[in-house]
Amino acid sequence: MSITEGRPSRPRGRNETEEERADRMWGELIQEVRVAQMGVQILFGFLLTVVFTPTYRTLEDTDQTIYIVTVVLGAAATGALIGPVSLHRLVSGRRVKPQAVTWASRLTFVGLVLLLATMTCSLLLILRVATHNPCVPWLVTAVLVWYLLCWYALPMWTRHHHTSR
Template sequence: MADDSGSHAAHDTRNETPFERADRNFSEILQELRVTQTGVQILFAFLLTLAFTPRFRTLDDVQRATYVTTLLLAVLAATLFTAPAAVHRALFQQRAKPLIVRVSSHLARAGMGVLMFALAGSVLLVVDVAVGRTGGIIASVGTFLVCAGLWGVLPRLLPRMARRAAARQDVTREPPR
């Protein structure tokens, strides 16, 4: 999620005030939330319809528990992803945009964490019903690991990779004459 504190020299090249930076960062967070929120809404709608299908009555206790847990996780993710709008509304025109950005970024991160579990739970439920419990567990763990890798590990590795690439470029540059 966008969390540009302005502490890095590269960010200073934008020549923007702290409030302009906060406005830009909040706009970026909202764009990110539009993408994730749509996915959560689709997942939530899918889960809501399952309880009203004829097959739902045939689910065993583990499948029902998975369903309820996943449904509640989807609700929590949707709530976390919409909370920045409520925070913004509560602090609107109080010159608190930097605070709104920080809180919204934390809420979005928490939403992504909850969404990982909701996605893994929905995959567990569907694959369990379709092919069996073992397949459901394997697919669910795989889903969780892919999400954790792409949403958690990769974003932490990218700055290191960028620093290494920049260092290699500095080494390979011809010295000034």
């Protein structure tokens, strides 16, 4: 047993089989997806109703284009974030859980990127319509940077600084 900083070193990680690890990772992934799914579904549902309001017909062409792009991004994000559930259902019992976890994780990451784009475009559209203020792009950029810090930079920094090498 080696000594590091005056303490005996302990093995890192878990002593689990590939299947046990896949089961654990699947459970964690599904919990994460539940949070993102709820948010994207509420946002997407809201977006779908906008086109049926009288205000929509009075929007400038640019705002209507932003709206259409936002709806398409929301639909794509919804598909990607619901994808892991369908994947699990279709491959359940086929002894491919480690591969399913990998693909579900990829779908979730893509879904989060699409959700980020949907939220950014939604914010841009709402603030443009609500304020007509030339500072809107700057404000949206600041919020986007905040999302990037919270969703990607901090997790990547933590991963880089606090994982074993």
